[in-house]
Amino acid sequence: MFKGVVSKLASVLQNFGHRLIEQFWRLGSASRLFGYTLASSGESLRRPFLVIREIYFTGVLSLIIILVSAFFVGMVLALQGYNTLQKYGSSEAIGVLVALSLVRELGPVVTALLFAGRAGTAITAEIGLMKATEQLSAMEMMAVSPIARVVAPRFWGGVISMPLLASLFSMVGILGGYLVAVPLIGVDGGAFWSQMQASVDFREDVMNGFIKSCVFGVACTMIALFEGYDAPPTAEGVSRATTRTVVNSSLAVLGLDFVMTSFMIS
């Protein structure tokens, strides 16, 4: 009986240790891929059409979902914000609330989460399938580095797209908030814009939001690329890798957001 419990405990610990070591291995492999990607970036950036193509696939094709979501998020923010602010007689501050929420937090974070779901999964599945159909091996045998030709352009495409998408998200969100607050609820338009202009600081708010979106761009794109590159070349392997892209990117975005916010606020 005692012996059985001990052996079961040992097996649980062994499994835990095995998984932990595996995670460290993966982290090491991801860092190595990141290093190779940066080292191969010069080669890719010298051929800008490769990066522009990826900006189109990850950025332009994500516009619809980003802009529609931003519009609704802005409208909901205005509705919820007005509901609370009017109790304190400061409903004119609704513009400030909408703008600060979007520029500082929701813009970069929600864009990154949507980006991971829309573009990240596409990147993982594409690279995973290229691996499964031996396209990456074929490239290698043609003396063409898959990291320089496939990974690095996608990396820069994602990193450039993310801050642009986050900026558009904030802009469209503010527009959505304006439409609900001013024409619908009847808040004074002049107060809406002037208070926003007076309270939103370019360096403190806009730039910090921009920095966040750049960091999220690197994290989400790199996770998507690594998961695709590391995926076992089978249907199940690619499907699991795609799921991991969404889960890991979302957790990374939320964790990094907390860390960066704590530094930015202090």
Add this chain to the structure above:
Amino acid sequence: MTDNIVQIDNLSFGYKGRLLHKGINMSFPRGKIVAIMGGSGSGKTTILRLIGGQLKPVQGEVRVGDKVVHQQGRNDLQKLRRKMGMLFQQGALFTDLSVYENVAFPMREHTSLPESMIRDLVMMKLNAVGLRGARDLMATELSGGMARRVALARAVALDPEIIMYDEPFAGLDPISMGVICNLIRNLNDALGATSLVVTHDVKEAFSFVDYVYFIADGVVAAEGTPAELRESTLPFVHQFVHGEVDGPVPFHYAAPDYRRDMLRGRDV
């Protein structure tokens, strides 16, 4: 066999402590077509990957020309690979590119030829495989046999010295098989290249190759010209060449006694 473009000496390779190859020796003479044959999972494709430097041997070496493949640095390995062309089992065409762009890919990557010259070269390569008319199709619109032919045109785009074929006949209809056999022979002779064909299709391979290596249990079990191997009395070669169900390669995977397995959990 003095002028060997590829030479494999005492090669051992394996994964996770299990050896797939145990001291293999092979020679690939310049200008010849050599087949590497053996059952599924015998490590035939792995040999091509070792020659291409995608894998490193546990022991022994693979020489291409006068260079030991696994000792080359990144840049030297890339230079070495430019002498090789490889046809993958399913073609491995880039699915986001057209037939034309697939064949032009290695030229665009490794040369700075003007577009007009690239066009002429692509047309010549596609014409050689009979698919000049399919240049505007996407890779996903091709049948298995056509994809294999386009991949062949891409593999020879830069006139390689060594052309490696990984299961070129797998999943093809008899007409496509005949077409591929002819193409391998004609391209090899026209380019003055050396071809390595990994396959288990005895009939097709024996019709056009110059020399054959049989791999079994991690070693070269037999070698010779197709005529010699047809007459071979070695049990393994006889079973393989004549497609017999049972022999040295058993029909059954290693398993416990059938009777005991069926009666497990009952009173015997």
